[in-house]
Amino acid sequence: MNVLNLIEEIDKADPEFQDRISPRRDAIKNITSFGSKVAVAALPFVFSTLFKKAYGQTAPSAAVLTTLNFALKLEYLESAFYNAGAASTAVQAGLSATEKAYLTTIQAHENAHVKFLQGVLGTNAITQTTQGTNGTYDFTGMGAFPTVMTDSGAFLNVAMVFEDTGVRAYKGAAPSLAGQQVYLTAALDIHSVEARHASAIRQLLAARGISIKPWITGANDTGIAAANANYAGEDNITQGGVNVTMLAGIGGNISTNAATEAFDEPLDATTVATLVAPFGVK
Amino acid sequence: MTIYLLMKTETEINRDGVNIARRSFLRYAGAGVAAVSVVTAASCRKGDQVPTNTGIDIGIGDIGILNYAYALEQLEAAFYTQVIASPYSGITASETTRLTEIRDHEICHREFFKTVLGSNAIQVLTTDFSSIDFTNRAKVLAAAQAFEDTGVTAYNGAGYLIQSSAYLTLAGKIVSVEARHASYIRDLITAGSFGDSTVLDANGMDQAKTIAHILPVANTYLKTKVNASNFGYVSF
Numbered sequence: 001m002n003v004l005n006l007i008e009e010i011d012k013a014d015p016e017f018q019d020r021i022s023p024r025r026d027a028i029k030n031i032t033s034f035g036s037k038v039a040v041a042a043l044p045f046v047f048s049t050l051f052k053k054a055y056g057q058t059a060p061s062a063a064v065l066t067t068l069n070f071a072l073k074l075e076y077l078e079s080a081f082y083n084a085g086a087a088s089t090a091v092q093a094g095l096s097a098t099e100k101a102y103l104t105t106i107q108a109h110e111n112a113h114v115k116f117l118q119g120v121l122g123t124n125a126i127t128q129t130t131q132g133t134n135g136t137y138d139f140t141g142m143g144a145f146p147t148v149m150t151d152s153g154a155f156l157n158v159a160m161v162f163e164d165t166g167v168r169a170y171k172g173a174a175p176s177l178a179g180q181q182v183y184l185t186a187a188l189d190i191h192s193v194e195a196r197h198a199s200a201i202r203q204l205l206a207a208r209g210i211s212i213k214p215w216i217t218g219a220n221d222t223g224i225a226a227a228n229a230n231y232a233g234e235d236n237i238t239q240g241g242v243n244v245t246m247l248a249g250i251g252g253n254i255s256t257n258a259a260t261e262a263f264d265e266p267l268d269a270t271t272v273a274t275l276v277a278p279f280g281v282k
Numbered sequence: 283m284t285i286y287l288l289m290k291t292e293t294e295i296n297r298d299g300v301n302i303a304r305r306s307f308l309r310y311a312g313a314g315v316a317a318v319s320v321v322t323a324a325s326c327r328k329g330d331q332v333p334t335n336t337g338i339d340i341g342i343g344d345i346g347i348l349n350y351a352y353a354l355e356q357l358e359a360a361f362y363t364q365v366i367a368s369p370y371s372g373i374t375a376s377e378t379t380r381l382t383e384i385r386d387h388e389i390c391h392r393e394f395f396k397t398v399l400g401s402n403a404i405q406v407l408t409t410d411f412s413s414i415d416f417t418n419r420a421k422v423l424a425a426a427q428a429f430e431d432t433g434v435t436a437y438n439g440a441g442y443l444i445q446s447s448a449y450l451t452l453a454g455k456i457v458s459v460e461a462r463h464a465s466y467i468r469d470l471i472t473a474g475s476f477g478d479s480t481v482l483d484a485n486g487m488d489q490a491k492t493i494a495h496i497l498p499v500a501n502t503y504l505k506t507k508v509n510a511s512n513f514g515y516v517s518f
Contacts, residue, residue: 112486193487247397249393264455
């Protein structure tokens with residue numbers, strides 16, 4: 001068996017084979033060169049493992065598709081929201097240069113997330129036109145935020161709620177992707193960016209003189225009553241069966257504020273779907 | 283010397299590699315050791331040094347990942363404790379407030395992991411921040427940014443290795459707070475850099491890094507070195 005030429009043969013049939021195994025072609029080359037020197041006898045074993053990795057995760061299960069499509073729906077909403085804000089003369093008129101720059105960065109990320117998820121899902125991706133009314137959202141959330149597209153402060157408020165909720169949604173979805181290296185890691189890589197956004201928007205609101213931190217203190221710390229459900233449970237102080245306020249901090253136990261700030265809380269898909277339905281997410 | 287060769291090769295493969303490749307490779311390397319050590323044992327030259335693993339090993343499975351997180355949180359908590367104990371010159375009231383909060387979050391994470399791990403916890407690590415000038419705002423914030431961004435890539439990279447859904451969710455609860463910190467620190471250094479192209483890729487996504495990539499960086503700030511022999515990294 002010409003085992004050392006096997007990878008070359010596969011490469012002819014499937015040019016992406018090496019990349020399927022590792023994002024870096026060097027990695028597999030190192031394995032083969034190493035194998036040729038030391039442990040040829042073990043190669044069949046390593047090949048079966050590599051094949052499993054190369055092809056085992058390319059066909060996502062129905063559950064994974066559902067999770068990824070739900071993420072895509074949320075990204076459709078967010079990208080459309082920032083695109084609409086950028087196109088709104090009234091919103092733009094109220095924003096400082098710094099605020100505009102922050103929002104432009106976030107807008108680009110959300111549009112990139114849409115493209116990324118569409119690419120991962122391929123023909124399984126739901127289309128944006130299935131959302132809202134023929135693809136058009138109600139950013140007032142059925143009247144909860146009536147001035148969202150006319151007032152920059154209201155726009156920033158809704159942006160904060162969307163980002164904080166997005167963090168919770170991705171976090172809640174993670175267990176459904178457990179052990180799936182490609183899909184879970186991609187979801188986590190987006191999840192932490194939503195958190196960067198949430199922190200950044202909160203910093204912008206704090207710079208406007210609103211009393212708010214980059215992290216979530218207690219339950220709903222936004223002062224926006226319409227968003228109470230979006231922050232429900234964020235005041236949790238028991239993590240993995242441990243009451244965090246009983247742990248030692250500096251100068252006494254961890255404070256309740258620190259305990260709630262130090263852990264963001266997940267939301268399950270059903271709850272998130274209810275929260276975003278008024279905006280047109282289906 | 284065979285074992286030494288194996289280790290050297292592992293290190294090469296692990297660099298920028300993916301965890302699963304390394305894990306499967308380690309099983310393979312283990313088989314390789316068994317297969318070839320008999321014939322090569324006699325070929326060891328006199329005077330060859332067998333490298334000794336002098337560090338602390340995080341262990342295996344979910345315990346290993348929790349210890350990995352515990353090690354990183356120990357590092358972050360110790361760093362911010364020092365930042366607040368000896369503030370850089372020109373620190374503002376707002377910065378003191380926020381950085382103290384971050385310190386308390388990291389202490390909270392550290393103590394949480396210690397409690398959850400119980401008797402499985404690795405020891406308290408001795409840090410070495412001698413390379414950081416704590417009087418200099420730019421140096422301190424640059425180090426803080428590195429710790430936070432590194433923390434995010436570390437949690438993102440380890441997520442799929444976690445077998446328990448409960449632990450995966452707990453890691454998720456913490457990593458987004460690290461990302462909030464990273465965003466804040468970055469904007470303190472340069473407004474609007476909370477997610478710039480130096481940290482995110484073209485898809486607007488954070489990076490995920492392997493344990494073998496993260497621990498050598500963490501070890502530069504640790505007197506007690508941390509190893510992850512079951513996850514493809516051993517420092518000598």
